[in-house]
Amino acid sequence: MTTEIRVPTLGESVTEATVATWFKKPGDTVAVDEMLCELETDKVTVEVPSPAAGVLSDIVAAEGETVGVDALLGNISESGNAGPEETKPRAAETKATEADDAAGGETIAVMVPTLGESVTEATVATWLKKEGDTVEADEMLCELETDKVSVEVPAPAAGVLGKILAAEGETVAAGAQLAEMTSGSGAAAPKVQTEGSKGEAYQTPAAGQGSRSDVEDAPSAKKAMAEAGLSRDQVTGTGRDGRIMKDDVAKALSAAPKAAAPAAAPRAPVPADDAAREERVKMTRLRQTIARRLKDAQNTAAMLTTYNEVDMTEVMALRNQYKDAFEKKHGVRLGFMSFFTKACVHALKEVPDVNAEIDGTDVVYKNFVHMGIAAGTPQGLVVPVIRDVDQMSFADIEKAISEKGKRARDGKLSMAEMQGGTFTISNGGVYGSLMSSPILNPPQSGILGMHKIQDRPMAINGKVEIRPMMYLALSYDHRIVDGKGAVTFLVRVKEALEDPRRLLMDL
CATH class of the missing domain: 3.30.559.10 (Chloramphenicol acetyltransferase-like domain)
Incomplete structure (x- = not known):
């Protein structure tokens, strides 16, 4: 049986994306929800998970190609027996799932809600709960700050807040994951085990990619760097494993004149006793x-x-x-x-x-x-x-x-x-x-x-x-x-x- 890999919904008013990087190649064995490829739009980067377990049979849209919403990216051939290598992780995952079921809870992702038209990212301002806290359904977990409004994120269900994935001060995209929680009254220990097994499966592709210098940057980013005359070490990559995306190049270019501005008009020297009494606070996104x-x-x-x-x-x-x-x-x-x-x-x-x-x-x-x-x-x-x-x-x-x-x-x-x-x-x-x-x-x-x-x-x-x-x-x-x-x-x-x-x- 063959399962199609298609372009997911990219967000309001976004109709196409560029295939930035394939993490798998034809013939590779993949697990459910394992990341297959990364798409790049003019606003955000979107990871495409595997819709089924099996073998990646073919890639239809190669890196650098532009694809529309719901376009075919590739195909997965499902298999009843994926071989010895897959058996062990599946067993571990099954045990973790059984432990979760026994504890009466399931892992739920806490996601960034819709931020509004033309708003694609926010800053995590404050976490109102900490890891391990028990929360009620719709109880406020954290507060996000965009350049226009503050957005409160409620708990999607009653349970225990597990791992916080986006700390205070971090910038997150619309639809990104903020944290994980366990529904019901389940203990945190089984949840951690599940996270561990999933985390290992998720990072397996990165382990085979070698050092950071071996990471393949997005094709559109390579082109943008070549046009701008930037070297790779002048750009900070925010993609998977430090991969440089098109947005990273744009940010590097916009930051260049800002970095030069203080040199043209440096701040006047401040006496040591005055400097000790100053307080430096980062401007809010709204300000x-x-x-x-x-x-x-x-x-x-x-x-x-x-x-x-x-x-x-x-x-x-x-x-x-x-x-x-x-x-x-x-x-x-x-x-x-x-x-x-x-x-x-x-x-x-x-x-x-x-x-x-x-x-x-x-x-x-x-x-x-x-x-x-x-x-x-x-x-x-x-x-x-x-x-x-x-x-x-x-x-x-x-x-x-x-x-x-x-x-x-x-x-x-x-x-x-x-x-x-x-x-x-x-x-x-x-x-x-x-x-x-x-x-x-x-x-x-x-x-x-x-x-x-x-x-x-x-x-x-x-x-x-x-x-x-x-x-x-x-x-x-x-x-x-x-x-x-x-x-x-x-x-x-x-x-x-x-x-x-x-x-x-x-x-």
Whole structure:
């Protein structure tokens, strides 16, 4: 009987891969789940296990070939008797399995969950349990940190956490294995025996490959190194047995200028007594992403900021008049953010350039408003998006802002909740900021900065009066938004807030 070896699912939006390395050759005996070959996509490396025990009869897709999902890679001829060499490991594995069954537990893999669209890796931030701990089903085992959100990994079943395979600080790919656990109340000893037998079987191919220098690198990696003029010792391999993959070459190339940067501008010498009192902490992935995106925004967009000020008297009076009734009916407090959101939606209809984005040589106009509301969290700044905010009432907006804000502070936001924004509001006033220039959130073309409300003397109808004033700042991409449009937008926001009735009359 022949069993086909096919390309597994490669992940969302990934349709093809390159055959990087075959660990077995035709005629080799293989065990169930033993690694046969390694595939390389533009995002991750995928290992293909054997679907059955037997003999690798032929290889259909050779190293270096590009294959699609479910394409045929090779064939395995199943055999009832694989020979003396296979008998011993199978017996050991059978005994280990019997021991597991006697203990009432089976080995379960703890895997990295789906991290969200376009997110392919995460860093293991914290293990909440240690090896040998008893856990309940769905009890949190560890926390992963991506460049956008934190992801909690629950236990897939009740049992005992066995071996932790990815320690804190390690980077793991989507779908990678984090740990092993034993279900039920089984003891850890049989599980370790099973791990030992499986581990030996898994590493058998590597044992026959000799020293590290004999490891065959991925064909695509060899080509990339040749094109870049890199030698093998300049690249750190992350593949099986230190094998260099295409991604490793890309990382080496991107790291080269970064390594040279400190030489061009070295850090000033620090006195020994000061150095002893310093603390060096690695930036979180979220903070690294924030830093990179903000710098990219400055480098890419022709960013400019225009300012105005708004008299908050009418909004504050309206809020004070209806806040109790509003909260009683809708179950949420009436804040200023819903007024500013409504005012921005009103202005975006008149100046659609601020709600558009550049795509190559095209301008994409959005006939909807997905409002990003910047929120500060202990981990850093995040921007949850309220979709179709132009169709929502004051109450709906306040409820959405409250719910998104709480999820942001708790680190519970999903990737989908932070994607697709067309315009952003940032409220630095909650921290006491009097005036600032917000940075664009690419690919958006505009962001409104709110600030502290401060009583100031103002000339009103020839008389000096004390009014609650707020400075507003609109940062915009001058490549698509002209100065006239930016100023008009900010003036419309000011008019709507100084006379909220204009929002009701659509004026």
